[in-house]
Each structure stands twice: as C-alpha cells, then as structure tokens.
Amino acid sequence: MSLPESLERAAEELGGLAEQIRSADGDPYRLLEQLPADDAGRVLVCVLNDETDAAAELIETWGETDDGVAVLLNASDDGVAKAGRKLLRRARHRLRSQGIEVKVAETKAAPKKAPGSSILDADKIEAAHLSTPDFRGARMGYIVESHPGGGARLFEIRFDEGRGILDFKIYNAGRSKVRGFLRSLTKGNEQRLFEVEREALCALVRRASLAQPVERPLPSSFIEWRGRLFPESLDGAKTPATVVREAIGPADDAILAVDAVAAEIRGSQMGPWPPSTAWVSDWMDKGTEAVEGLEGEARGERIDAWIDEAAVSLREEAQEALMPRQLEELAWARWKAQGQDMAQALLAASDAIQSDPAAATLIARSRVESLFGPFLDQLRVVEIDALADENND
Numbered sequence: 001m002s003l004p005e006s007l008e009r010a011a012e013e014l015g016g017l018a019e020q021i022r023s024a025d026g027d028p029y030r031l032l033e034q035l036p037a038d039d040a041g042r043v044l045v046c047v048l049n050d051e052t053d054a055a056a057e058l059i060e061t062w063g064e065t066d067d068g069v070a071v072l073l074n075a076s077d078d079g080v081a082k083a084g085r086k087l088l089r090r091a092r093h094r095l096r097s098q099g100i101e102v103k104v105a106e107t108k109a110a111p112k113k114a115p116g117s118s119i120l121d122a123d124k125i126e127a128a129h130l131s132t133p134d135f136r137g138a139r140m141g142y143i144v145e146s147h148p149g150g151g152a153r154l155f156e157i158r159f160d161e162g163r164g165i166l167d168f169k170i171y172n173a174g175r176s177k178v179r180g181f182l183r184s185l186t187k188g189n190e191q192r193l194f195e196v197e198r199e200a201l202c203a204l205v206r207r208a209s210l211a212q213p214v215e216r217p218l219p220s221s222f223i224e225w226r227g228r229l230f231p232e233s234l235d236g237a238k239t240p241a242t243v244v245r246e247a248i249g250p251a252d253d254a255i256l257a258v259d260a261v262a263a264e265i266r267g268s269q270m271g272p273w274p275p276s277t278a279w280v281s282d283w284m285d286k287g288t289e290a291v292e293g294l295e296g297e298a299r300g301e302r303i304d305a306w307i308d309e310a311a312v313s314l315r316e317e318a319q320e321a322l323m324p325r326q327l328e329e330l331a332w333a334r335w336k337a338q339g340q341d342m343a344q345a346l347l348a349a350s351d352a353i354q355s356d357p358a359a360a361t362l363i364a365r366s367r368v369e370s371l372f373g374p375f376l377d378q379l380r381v382v383e384i385d386a387l388a389d390e391n392n393d
Contacts, residue, residue, distance in 0.1 A: 002026075002054060003026060003028065003047075003054040003057045003058055004025075004026025005026070005051075005054070006046075006050045006051045006054035006055070006058075007021055007026055007031070007043070007054075008021075008022070008026075009046070009050050010043050010046035010047055010050070013046050014042060014043065014046060017035065017039055017042070017043065018037070018046075018306060020034040020035055021034070021035075021043060025134065025329075027149075028057075028058055028061040028062060028068075029061070029065070029133050029149050029150040030044065030060065030149075030382055032065065032067045032068055032071075035135075037067070037070055037071055039075065040067075040068075040071045040075075041071050041074065041075030041076065042084065043368065044058065044059075044062075044071060044072070045076070045077075045079065045080055045084075047079060048077075048080050048081065048085075048087065048088060049079075049081050049084055050086030052083050052084065052087060055084055055087055055240035056087055057174075057240065059072060059087060059088065059091045060174050060176060060177070061150070061151065061174050063091060063094075063176075064150060064151055064174055064175055065150055069095060070089055072088070072092060073092060073093065073095065073096075075088070077089070077098075083171075101331055108358060110392060112173065113338075117345075121254075123147055123163055125144055125145070125152045125178065125179070126144065126145055126146065126198075127142075127143075127144040127146070127173045127198075128141070128142065128143050128195070128196050128197065128198035128200075128201045128202075129141070129142045129144075129182060129185070129186065129193040129194060129195055129196060129201075130142075130193065130196040130201050130204075130240065130332075130333070131185075131193050131194075131333075132192070132194075132330065132333040133270075133273070133326060133329070133330060133333075135271065135272065135274075136159065136160065136271070136273060136274065137160050137162060137163075137273040137322075137326055138159065138160045138163070138166060139158070139159060139160070140156065140157070140158055140192075141155075141156075141157040141158075141159065141204070141205055142154060142155065142156055142157075142182065142193065142194070142202050143155040143157070143198060143201065143202070143229065144178055144182070145171055148222050149172075151172060151173055151175055151178075152172070152173060152174070152175045152178040153170065153171070154170070154171040154172075154173065154178050154181075155169075155170055155225070155229065156168070156169045156170075156171065157184070157205055159204075159205055159209070159224075160208060160318055161204075161207065161208050161322060161325055161326065161329070162211060162273075162275075162318070162322050162363055163211070163213070164208055164209060164210075164211045164212030164213060164216070164218070165205070165208060165209050165212060165218050165219060165222050167219065168219040168221050168222035168225075170225075170323065171222070191337065191374075192305070194336040194337070195336075196237075196240055196331060196332075197240075197243070198289045199209045199234070199237055199238070200237070200238050200239055200240050200242070200243055202229055202230050202234055202237075203234045203237035203238065203239050204239040204240060205229075205230055206230040206231075206234045206235070207232060209222070209226070209238065216356075222276055223276070239329065240330055240332035240333075241325070241328040241329045241331065242330055243332060243333040244328075244331050244335045244343060244347070245328070245331075245347060247335070248335060248343060248344055248347075249341055249344065249347065249350040250344055250345075250348035250351055251344040251345050251347070252348075254282045254347070254349070254351065254352045254356075254359070256345075256351050257344070257345040257346075257347075257348035257349050257352065258348070258349045258353070258356075258359045258362055258363065259345060259362075260342065260345045260349075261327065261341075261345055261346060261349040261363065261366075262362050262363055262365075262366040263366075264342070265363065265366040265367055265370050266370050268367050268370050268373070269372075270330060271326075271366075271367055271370060272366075272367035272370040272371040273318070273323070273326060273367065274292075274314075274367075274371055275317040275318050276317075279313075279314075279317055280372075283310050283313065283362065283372070284292065284372070284375055286306065286310075286376065287303075287306050287310075287372070287379060290302050290303075290305075290306045291306075291379055300380070303379050303380060304368070306363065307365060307368050307369065307372075307376075310368045310372070311364040311365040311367070311368045312361075312364070314364050314367060314368060315360060315361075315364045321354075322352040323350075323353060323360075323363065324351070324353055324354050325350075327346045327347075327350040327353075327362040328346065328347055328350040331343040331344075331346035331347045331350070333372050334346060349363065
C-alpha cells in the first residue's frame with residue numbers, strides 16, 4: 001500500500017482530522033502544515049499500524065524537517081503494533097545518535113519553520129556529479145538541490161557533445177534516498193560518478209544542448225529548466241576539461257601520449273565513439289565484400305587496407321572538433337579517478353590530433369580496431385586457416 005493510500009485510511013479512522021489529512025493530498029510535507037504536532041502524532045500512529053512500507057516512507061520524510069522530527073521524537077507508541085514500534089524506535093535512535101533531540105529542544109521557542117527547512121542546515125544537500133563517457137560518448141550528469149517543499153530535487157541529464165541532450169528527468173525524493181543513490185555510484189571499485197563543480201557541469205551540458213539536431217528537439221523538461229540551470233551566461237564558462245588543464249596540464253611528450261591513448265582505445269578502456277549505428281553497419285558490409293574470395297596474405301593486406309579506409313571515413317563522419325573535446329573532457333574523469341598520468345596523456349593527445357594528421361590517423365585507426373574487434377576476428381579466420389594449410393604443405 002502506498003503512503004497516500006495509507007493516509008486515506010488514517011483519514012477514515014480519524015474522522016475529525018479527515019479534512020486536514022485529505023487536503024494534504026498525500027504529501028507528507030503539506031500534512032505537517034495542516035496538523036498540530038499532537039494530531040500529526042495520531043496520524044503517524046495510524047500509519048504505523050496500517051502499513052510498514054508507508055510508515056517507513058513517512059518517517060524518512062518527516063525526519064528531514066524540524067516539525068517532523070519533533071513529531072517522531074514526541075509521539076506516543078502506546079497501542080502501536082510491534083512492527084511499527086520497531087520502525088519508530090529505530091528512527092528515534094538514529095536521530096538521537098546525531099544529537100537531534102537536543103537541537104529540537106533548543107529550537108522549540110523559535111518561530112515555526114517552513115516544512116522544507118531542516119534542522120540539519122549544515123548538511124543542506126547541494127551537489128553535482130558527472131560520469132565518464134560511454135562507448136558512444138554519452139555521459140550522465142546529476143544536479144541535486146534542496147526542494148523548496150522539503151527533501152531534494154534531482155536532475156538527471158543524459159547528454160552527448162555530438163548528439164545533444166538525449167534525456168532530461170527530474171525526481172523529487174527524500175534527501176537520504178538521493179544520497180544513497182549517489183553514494184552507490186560514487187564509491188567502490190565500480191565508481192561511475194565523480195563530484196564536479198556545478199557551474200562546470202552546467203556549462204558542459206549547455207554546450208551539448210547547442211549541438212541538438214533539428215530533427216530531434218530538446219526535451220520539453222529541459223527547455224523548462226534551461227533558463228535557470230543552463231543560461232546563456234554560461235557560454236565560455238569553464239568546463240571540467242578547463243579545470244583539469246589548469247590543474248595539471250598536458251604531458252610533455254606528445255608522441256608517447258598519443259601512443260598511450262591509442263593503446264587504451266584499442267584495449268576498449270575508452271571510446272571508441274562511433275558516429276552512428278548505420279555507419280558501423282555499412283562498414284561491416286564493406287569489410288565482408290572487400291575480403292570475399294581472398295585468402296592468406298592477400299586477405300590480410302585487404303583487411304589492413306579496409307581498416308585504413310574506415311579510419312578515414314570515421315574522421316570525415318565525426319565532427320572535426322568533437323574528438324579533441326571528448327579526449328580532454330575524459331581527462332577530467334581520469335584525473336578524478338587518480339590517474340594523473342593518463343589524464344595528462346589525454347590532454348596532450350587532444351592537442352596533438354588537432355595539429356598532427358599522423359596523430360589523428362593513429363587515434364582514428366585505433367577507434368576502428370576497437371569498434372570492429374570481434375568483426376575483424378571473424379574476417380581473419382579464413383586468413384589464419386589458409387596460413388595453417390600452407391604450413392602443413
């Protein structure tokens with residue numbers, strides 16, 4: 001049973017409070033506004049006896065506001081079922097272990113705060129996080145801010161510097177839920193998000209939004225929030241790449257840097273950022289046709305030539321300035337992951353491929369070899385079999 005459904009049950013049971021409960025429309029923050037502390041405690045008891053999942057949600061939400069905490073700490077648990085008592089006592093223990101009971105007592109004489117105001121003001125939730133690019137170049141950005149009505153508002157942006165804003169979603173949830181979600185992605189060996197300056201993330205997202213193709217309009221929710229989160233004033237602002245350049249700078253040896261980056265791409269540690277699925281499919285067809293009827297050394301030479309041709313096409317299909325930007329923005333993520341050497345190599349490679357055609361070709365060829373790795377293995381099977389036959393002869 002959901003929390004709104006459980007609150008409706010409470011309205012039926014507590015007939016004298018029905019109007020106030022229903023006017024909150026299932027919103028626990030509004031419910032605190034509608035009810036005196038004692039009556040809010042009666043509602044809490046009803047929910048605790050009715051549905052543990054709904055009660056846990058109510059306790060978590062009220063635990064984020066001064067008035068809600070006061071209700072949790074002062075409500076009587078007489079007549080509360082065992083499961084409900086456990087939830088309430090666990091919440092009280094957690095609050096008291098944080099010293100919140102004392103803070104509530106000290107602020108009782110103060111004017112009543114708005115429902116969204118938390119006694120944990122020092123822990124006000126404001127954050128921004130950014131992911132590494134996936135194999136297509138798409139990234140996830142998260143902006144978190146306190147919700148005016150209490151709890152937190154989470155903006156989830158999926159974007160690509162070449163393809164624009166791919167998705168934009170907004171979630172409202174308790175701060176603990178948002179923190180738990182972010183913690184799951186920012187800790188451990190599988191870390192996928194890194195904390196970033198909010199303005200740097202917003203500048204990067206705005207730059208991506210300017211690349212939005214005409215045939216795929218910006219999400220309506222993004223347009224709604226663009227003026228506040230991604231305004232024109234961010235044009236020219238520092239992106240994460242600017243931050244890492246100022247902090248560590250590129251590697252001194254550009255040749256070694258390009259070789260290192262190419263090796264990482266061939267090893268599928270980054271990229272390969274294909275321009276489109278259709279492009280990949282077309283070149284697989286061309287590869288199959290190119291080696292048809294060929295064996296041995298001739299087949300091997302034709303496969304090598306096909307890789308070169310695909311690399312040239314890849315550079316032509318991709319925006320010329322996109323690859324350098326992808327490498328330098330990736331440098332920020334590697335730097336955050338405590339990989340300074342590779343971060344510096346990425347910055348140097350980003351610079352090199354803009355001025356050195358040979359460096360650009362090497363990176364493009366590495367992208368092709370990574371992107372078509374399994375396909376190339378299949379193409380080479382006949383070549384290997386033919387060589388084995390020659391050796392047997």
